[in-house]
Amino acid sequence: MDQSTPQPAAEPDQVAEPNQVAPEAAPKPRKGPLSFLSGSLTAVLLGWLCLGLSQKVVTHYALHPPNYSSAIAQSIATAMKTLVVGMSFLATFSFGFIGLGLFLVFIRSLLPNAAKEAA
Numbered sequence: 001m002d003q004s005t006p007q008p009a010a011e012p013d014q015v016a017e018p019n020q021v022a023p024e025a026a027p028k029p030r031k032g033p034l035s036f037l038s039g040s041l042t043a044v045l046l047g048w049l050c051l052g053l054s055q056k057v058v059t060h061y062a063l064h065p066p067n068y069s070s071a072i073a074q075s076i077a078t079a080m081k082t083l084v085v086g087m088s089f090l091a092t093f094s095f096g097f098i099g100l101g102l103f104l105v106f107i108r109s110l111l112p113n114a115a116k117e118a119a
Contacts, residue, residue: 047095
């Protein structure tokens with residue numbers, strides 16, 4: 001014995017169309033050229049700072065080579081030196097290429113045909 005009351009039917013103006021997008025799910029506006037330029041300048045600045053750090057690391061290891069009596073310790077020190085130098089230059093070139101790529105996207109966003117092709 002179900003004593004539930006029937007629900008009233010929804011009015012036609014309250015029914016959402018299946019192809020309508022809810023206001024909270026609306027797409028975000030596209031990034032502009034100023035965003036690409038500022039990202040490019042930031043990445044290039046970080047790459048330049050990493051280049052200075054990389055040069056200092058290489059200079060330090062050139063002036064202070066690891067010198068241990070144990071062959072295992074010498075091997076570990078050389079491996080650590082290689083890792084530190086490699087990671088510092090990896091950061092340098094990563095930031096540099098990111099900055100270059102964002103600058104190219106900035107130039108592309110200034111071209112008049114870029115907006116028509118993207119749509």
